[in-house]
Amino acid sequence: xxxxxxxxxxxxxxxxxxxxxxxxxxEDIFDQYNLQHYYATFDEYSKSYEENNQTLWxxxxxxxxxxSFLHVERFLAPLRPFGILDTSLAGEMGTAFLDRCAExxxxxxxxxxxxxxxxxxxxxSIISNGFSEVQYKKLHRSGLSSYFSHVFLSETxxxxxxxxxxxxxxxxxxxxxxxxxxxxxxNYEADIEGAMNFGVDQVYYVPDKESxxxxxxxxxxxxxxxxxxxxxxxxxY
Numbered sequence: 001x002x003x004x005x006x007x008x009x010x011x012x013x014x015x016x017x018x019x020x021x022x023x024x025x026x027e028d029i030f031d032q033y034n035l036q037h038y039y040a041t042f043d044e045y046s047k048s049y050e051e052n053n054q055t056l057w058x059x060x061x062x063x064x065x066x067x068s069f070l071h072v073e074r075f076l077a078p079l080r081p082f083g084i085l086d087t088s089l090a091g092e093m094g095t096a097f098l099d100r101c102a103e104x105x106x107x108x109x110x111x112x113x114x115x116x117x118x119x120x121x122x123x124x125s126i127i128s129n130g131f132s133e134v135q136y137k138k139l140h141r142s143g144l145s146s147y148f149s150h151v152f153l154s155e156t157x158x159x160x161x162x163x164x165x166x167x168x169x170x171x172x173x174x175x176x177x178x179x180x181x182x183x184x185x186x187n188y189e190a191d192i193e194g195a196m197n198f199g200v201d202q203v204y205y206v207p208d209k210e211s212x213x214x215x216x217x218x219x220x221x222x223x224x225x226x227x228x229x230x231x232x233x234x235x236x237y
Contacts, residue, residue, distance in 0.1 A: 002201065004235065006176045007118060009148075010161075010185030011128040014205055015111045015228075016138050021104035028100045029075075029093055038082045045078060052077040061160055061190070067131070071095075102137035107144065108207065110229040115147040117232045125150040127170060127183070129160045129190060150174065161187075162194025182222075184231065192221050203231060 012018035026049060029035070030042050039045035053074045059065045065073075075097070076090035118124060126148050128135055132155045139145035152170045159165040171181065184203040185191025195202045196219060204221035205228065206212045214220070225231055 002179060002182075004182045004201070005123060005180040006174055006182070007122045007124050007235075008127045008152075008170065008181055008183045008195075008200075009124065010183075010187065010191050011126050011135060011138065011144075012130055013108070013186045014184060014191075015108055015115075015144055016142055017106040017108050020106050021138075022101055024104055025097055025100035029097050032096065033093060038079065048078040049074065061129070063160075067155075098131065098134045102134045102141060104138075105142040107142055108228060110227060112143065114228040114231055115144070118235065119147050122235075123174070123176075124148050125152060125170070125174065127152045127161065127166070127185075127191075129154045132156060161190040162197065164194075164198050167194065167198040167200065182235075188217065188221075193219070196221070203234070 009015055023046065026046060027042055030039075030045055035045050036042075039048070056065065056070045056074050060067065060070050071094040072087050072090045075093040076085070076087060079086075079090065115124065124147050126135075126139065128151075130138075130153065132153050135153055136145070136151065139148070139151065145151075150170075150173065152166075152173070154160040154166060157166055157169045159169070161167075171178065174181075178199045181195075181200045182203060183191055183195035183200055184205060185195075186205045186207070188204060192202045192204045201222040203223045203225055205225055207226060209226040212224070214224070223234060225234065
């Protein structure tokens with residue numbers, strides 16, 4: 001095992017349970033804005049929202065749309081079929097959604113225990129493409145912030161994962177070599193391929209082991225885990 005000193009963790013769906021927390025926040029928005037007038041069930045609304053949201057995030061990751069466009073459009077798109085074109089309303093919904101997300105505190109299984117185990121032995125940092133106005137709140141309110149020496153956000157750096165410029169800035173700030181670093185994340189393209197192409201080892205975190213076909217991956221990650229607790233065993237000192 002290489003002599004890692006710096007562990008670089010993605011946040012959403014690696015430590016902070018984005019799927020569960022964002023669904024709860026979106027349900028709050030569904031109720032707050034009486035969207036049952038347009039969608040018979042929350043699940044119908046959620047499906048429409050997620051289809052648009054995923055497309056918009058892909059475009060944002062390629063820098064083909066702006067953050068402000070994403071912020072408005074992901075809430076406007078599900079309303080447009082009903083003749084609602086109010087961008088101010090959609091922007092208000094977007095802000096309310098981020099506020100509600102920041103209030104949610106569910107972490108991924110064994111996240112706290114894993115960080116507690118690793119904290120005294122490694123320098124831990126967050127690397128995230130998430131919006132700065134909500135990521136710090138997520139970390140603080142979910143009890144994660146105290147474990148990390150640095151929080152690196154793409155908005156601040158000016159480049160998103162998987163761009164090599166993002167990782168260059170992170171390692172420069174840490175004063176770390178590539179060989180000393182290990183990236184842990186759930187997004188294959190942003191976290192794993194990004195680190196791999198930069199020359200840094202990776203741990204691909206896939207909570208649902210049935211959802212991954214290892215033979216279908218373009219390149220094999222350095223490590224694959226299905227539970228954060230497995231990271232402790234992997235790095236056992």
